[in-house]
Amino acid sequence: MQAELNKVIAALQDFYAHEGFLFEKDIGERAVTHRFAVHLEKQFSGWSVDCNYDRLGERTLHLPHGTIISTDDHLGKSIYPDVVVHQREIPNNLLAVEIRKASNHTPLEHDEHKLRALTDPNVWFAYTIGVLLVLDRTGVMLSDVYFGGEPDRAMAVWFAKRLNDAGLAGTS
Template identity: 70%
Template sequence: MQTELNKVVTALHEFYARETFLLEKEAGERALTHRLAVQFEKQFPGWEIDCEYDRLGDRTLRLPHGTIVSTDDHLAKSIYPDIVVHQREIPNNLLAVEVRKAVNHQPLEHDQHKLRALTDPHLWFAYWIGVLLTLDKKQVTMSEVYTSGVLDHALSVWFAGRLKDAGLSAE
């Protein structure tokens, strides 16, 4: 997993180096995730990179009723991950990434719940790794790593350290 997370660090490094205009102008989250996904494509050859992907294999991605995450994207609170690294045809789901802007005042719990669900091994074709990133204009202000449906504290600490070592975080 550290190999894949190192690729995320490299993608973030390139993203911050290339997208200063969007970051300084406080572009919308979807614009930022698209540009970050472009950097993911360079780091994950042989994998498809999609934004707001709404499928698990041939099925539409849905969570059980009554959860705090909706399958209705009307309020932009859907289960659809911001960025995924996967192989659509097999399906083989490697990485789901949720991106938040530091100025986002929506509860963090929504994205955390989504990543717990997306990495839950009991979910059909679950993602192997989930990453939550909060982006500021100059650095990542918060990150978490999810595996097997829970927050992986050890990997989260390791990943935060890698971001700090790369000059991408003050944590």
């Protein structure tokens, strides 16, 4: 897992080196997410990196009915991860990343629940690793790591230290 998280850090370094304009002009989260995905793709040769990708082969990603962020539809709630690293045609989902700008003041719970669901080994499309990133113009304001459907505190502490060591910890 550390190797994959180191690739996320490398992508963040590249992102912050080239995408300051997005924060200077307060560009929307979807553009930030897309540009991060462009830099992440460079780190994961042989994998597909997509934004808002809601499929596994022909099947649409749905959370099971009754999950904490489901709706009343009979199939469960469609789920659109911000950025994923995966193989499109086979069930090989490696990494799901949820990105927020620090200026987004809506509660984090939705993204946290989404990452729990996306990494839950009991769902058919589970991603191995989930990462939550709250980004500001100065760096990563908050991060978390998910594994097995739960926050992985030890890995989150390691990741936060690596972000700090890389000069990516925000200073607002």
